[in-house]
Amino acid sequence: LAAGDVALVESLIEPLHPADVADLIEHLEPEQLQLFLDITRHALEPETISHLDETLREEVVEQMAPAELARVVTELDSDDAVDLLEDLDDETQRQVLENLPAEERGFIEQGLTYPEDSAGRLMQRELVAVPASWDVGQTIDHLRGSADLPDDFYDLFVVDAAGKPVGSVPLSRVLRSKRGTGLNRIMDEELRLVPADTDQEAVAYLFRQYALMSAPVVDAAGRLIGVITVDDVVRVIDEEAEEDLLNIVGVGDTDFHAPVHVTAFQRVRWLVVTLVNTLIAAFVISRFEDTIGHYPALAVLMPITAAMGGNAGVQVITVTVRALATRDITPNSNVGRIVMKELAVGFMNALVFAAILGTLGGFWFGNLALGFVLGAAMIFNMVWAGFAGTTIPIVMEKLGFDPATGAGPFLTTTTDCLGFFAFLGLATLFLT
């Protein structure tokens, strides 16, 4: 299809939503991609570009002239425009900014000053703010008369003389009230103000907790400078959940469309952690080489204790990390209860599995003492998993680290080493 027929390709793309066109581009083979871009460059909607994944977006943007980019940036909402510009090198960024109208340029330059992943980056500058003294009629006339408004919006913000937000009015209330009704009589005064430097994770929490559609962003002086809408937050919630997931298994920040060597390198960090982990475990085992030489059966059974402890621990750690993220656990209130609960859960399951595996192991090698050692080591390790699985992420959160990052590999190191140590140690004591 991408073999030259420009008109056909364009007519196929035209009815599609920008997000779908972006997906289409992401599914193309590299050689098709170049061809596709050559053909459609000028027909691509600015929105399509901002829907692309980071790696591809950079690729597409690199091929565009600064003036062309400036046109794209002008048509985007200010939050998407900042996203696009922040990836550019300084020189290109400067050239694009020079090609922008003054007001737009000011907005974006300021947007770029906020830290990445902050409310200042999420917000858009386009919003509708009206003075508290207006009534519904004045507001409607203003909306009808003014050309410089966002495409679609859902709440009005009411501001005082200093530009500080004092309330918000859902549009449905404006529509349903008589023209003479004062805005101050129908506005919600309970605003959830978001300072511009708030982390996006905290913003997502606010929206989820209070089912907000939009929230006003204020500067250090408390003045209204932008609005965050729920569709931006949907993206953040998705990203944050993904981040937790990837961090726990040790993948870290990934871009699905990154080339092989970049992906390989991203994975290395946690493989190194695993390497150190297994070397420590190997060192623990090496202390018992003589015992194993006499009883090779120990080598057969020894991975069981480590694996059961490790699995139980990763379950606990995942639940704990999620509970911290959703604030079901708050480090200063209910920690004791949570830890006690997981110790109890670990102990209950440990008893059951120790009984099963101890019996099985004992009969397999015709040695009941061996079964007893296996069971005892397993109980020890699974209870430890319950304790470490809750306390490691909670302590990391308290110390200001991301509880998801590294907690998994760190825990596995302890359950491996303790599992091998407990099993081989007990075996040395009771079997020799």
Add this chain to the structure above:
Amino acid sequence: LAAGDVALVESLIEPLHPADVADLIEHLEPEQLQLFLDITRHALEPETISHLDETLREEVVEQMAPAELARVVTELDSDDAVDLLEDLDDETQRQVLENLPAEERGFIEQGLTYPEDSAGRLMQRELVAVPASWDVGQTIDHLRGSADLPDDFYDLFVVDAAGKPVGSVPLSRVLRSKRGTGLNRIMDEELRLVPADTDQEAVAYLFRQYALMSAPVVDAAGRLIGVITVDDVVRVIDEEAEEDLLNIVGVGDTDFHAPVHVTAFQRVRWLVVTLVNTLIAAFVISRFEDTIGHYPALAVLMPITAAMGGNAGVQVITVTVRALATRDITPNSNVGRIVMKELAVGFMNALVFAAILGTLGGFWFGNLALGFVLGAAMIFNMVWAGFAGTTIPIVMEKLGFDPATGAGPFLTTTTDCLGFFAFLGLATLFLT
């Protein structure tokens, strides 16, 4: 505080948002909880109850009389009301329904007929639908005059004579248009209709992909029967991401506030899988007991191959599951490319780590052949991890299973067994 002073407790709760009160309740110790409920039962807002986690919500609801429950249900939006009622036993459910006004009752009874986690359950019945023949003025007059409307809403739906949706109008457009403008001139005709039996995961995808604020839900005949708003979808996205996360580590469906024995039982399923997994691995090792008896160093190094393969595999599987969820991978288009990429990534990293660990292992035990065996087994296992980590979830998705569930434990079984087998097998060949 909860030592009797009813008025004080009530005055403390009163200014709080229902979601915060629900969090407060979730943080109480069991004995405090009972006291708190006794005191605040009648002051609790219906919304607070619907914000509670499942276990607690059931506890609170069980203590209420059907008539009291009916009052709560009446005040809730229809989607929240259905959530609340579906957990009740049949008898209580019937009693509550009998206490409801006829229209409300009909809505809820129908809501309960939709499958759990479907669009029919997510939607609310309260919506604003207007005929396409109206103009802006008629619409505004209707909105001002009609008492029976949702609290706040963001889009109007335009329907034809048969009740089928033909367009939607963001309220901002109604406000900004002159009274004489026909709705059919300002409406969006590109509707994303959601059949009532659509799975909520597909609904979440629609909202995320097209940044929707609301979407019309239609019955089998195509008639408008409800609307899904983005705040409900935020909850779904959160739930689905959490589900993927918990499934990959094998926790399954969890309720953070469930009692110890319930939690312990929920975890058992995957511990059983781990148990079977390690028993198979133990069986593989037991085939090489003689070799290990001669070279206990093998027992020291053998967990390394398994752990590196397992870790690499879980990384790949997690990335693949996420890519399937976000539709970055679609089973019929780009599978070949993805698998090839992960094979390449696995091979690159395997070479590096095999060189490091092979050298280390060789020198540690003064036996270069041993180091070579370790390195070769590791390359084999990590490349396998790249292959299995991508193909297992993709095949599961193709067969109609949830790719997250069980893929992790299944993969670990293969990397453990193959890791031990490759390492011990090569050792037996080359060292004896």
